[in-house]
């Protein structure tokens with residue numbers, strides 16, 4: 001945890017409940033150890049979507065569809081979500097959850113490795129939520145930038161890697177060095193890319209909020 005636990009507990013104690021279906025899917029995901037966005041990130045997304053009012057959202061990393069369903073409740077009428085997942089066991093559960101929520105026509109799930117799937121997409125998105133394998137964000141970035149509309153938002157979750165991101169290469173376990181180096185490179189790109197303005201925020205496990213010029 002990168003933020004004082006008592007502060008997080010206090011902030012979360014202020015949270016209001018989500019819709020019944022979201023509460024149920026969140027509980028099921030947590031009971032089965034499926035990683036989903038934390039409460040702090042849920043509120044952050046709700047605020048961003050309410051300000052940005054995106055018609056086309058792209059998500060990389062569906063899991064069982066919790067965040068896609070949460071986002072679907074904060075889009076303007078006619079808004080759509082495309083979400084990508086490659087873990088075969090989670091795909092039918094996500095599809096079933098979209099059905100339970102009556103959102104099959106609003107949310108399109110694309111199956112496969114995001115690195116391949118992103119290359120097949122050609123429409124522009126005004127909001128992209130990156131929540132997949134952290135070591136691959138840097139590889140997704142060229143396509144994500146191509147797909148992001150000018151003025152669009154890119155939200156990248158879990159960029160602090162439990163705080164280890166600030167350690168030197170030798171301060172992290174040998175097995176974590178590749179992912180550590182790739183996330184550092186990703187954050188550097190987000191901060192220095194001529195087309196992006198980025199703020200790195202210590203919320204949850206760290207979120208990078210970027211807007212495309």
Ligand SMILES: C[S@@+](CC[C@H](N)C(=O)[O-])C[C@H]1O[C@@H](n2cnc3c(N)ncnc32)[C@H](O)[C@@H]1O
Pocket residue numbers: 035036037060061062063064065066067068084085086087090112113114115131132133136
């Ligand atoms: C943290 S979970 C997503 C949680 C989801 N956004 C939510 O909050 O409800 C990350 C998901 O990304 C998927 N994933 C990881 N690497 C991927 C890739 N290269 N292509 C597609 N999906 C990927 C994983 O299988 C996992 O289900």
